[in-house]
Amino acid sequence: MSATTLAALARTPEPQTMLRRFLALDALVTGANGIAYLAASGPLGRFLGVDAGLLVTLGAILTAYGAGVGLLASRARPATLGVRAVVEINLAWTALSLVALVLWLSPSTAGAVWAVLQALTVGGFAAVQWAALRARQDTSA
Numbered sequence: 660m661s662a663t664t665l666a667a668l669a670r671t672p673e674p675q676t677m678l679r680r681f682l683a684l685d686a687l688v689t690g691a692n693g694i695a696y697l698a699a700s701g702p703l704g705r706f707l708g709v710d711a712g713l714l715v716t717l718g719a720i721l722t723a724y725g726a727g728v729g730l731l732a733s734r735a736r737p738a739t740l741g742v743r744a745v746v747e748i749n750l751a752w753t754a755l756s757l758v759a760l761v762l763w764l765s766p767s768t769a770g771a772v773w774a775v776l777q778a779l780t781v782g783g784f785a786a787v788q789w790a791a792l793r794a795r796q797d798t799s800a
Contacts (some may be wrong), residue, residue: 681791682737686731689721693721707769711720739796
């Protein structure tokens with residue numbers, strides 16, 4: 660995802676709309692990733708150098724999480740506590756992905772690159788969601 664795409668999504672005078680857009684994008688990306696892990700765990704596991712069983716487990720978790728984030732995004736005014744939970748979970752995922760890469764996993768080169776890219780993407784979602792939540796709170800105060 661490029662900075663231009665993120666800027667286009669954020670281009671609105673209404674922080675509420677920006678927050679919902681970033682949540683929806685997170686839900687879409689996370690859900691698609693989860694479905695891919697579920698549907699193609701064998702080939703993806705071989706390509707990434709990761710156990711297919713791990714991908715199935717992660718796929719189920721990501722698909723459910725993506726659906727939950729999508730539900731939150733569908734609300735006219737996503738609950739602050741829910742958005743904070745999404746931000747914190749995204750930050751935890753980012754940290755755990757990088758720690759797992761260093762301490763537990765032995766992926767292929769493609770898998771190592773993928774792990775870093777997805778960690779950065781999820782961390783980026785956390786950052787823009789937090790910024791949008793703060794902007795929403797500033798306008799409602």
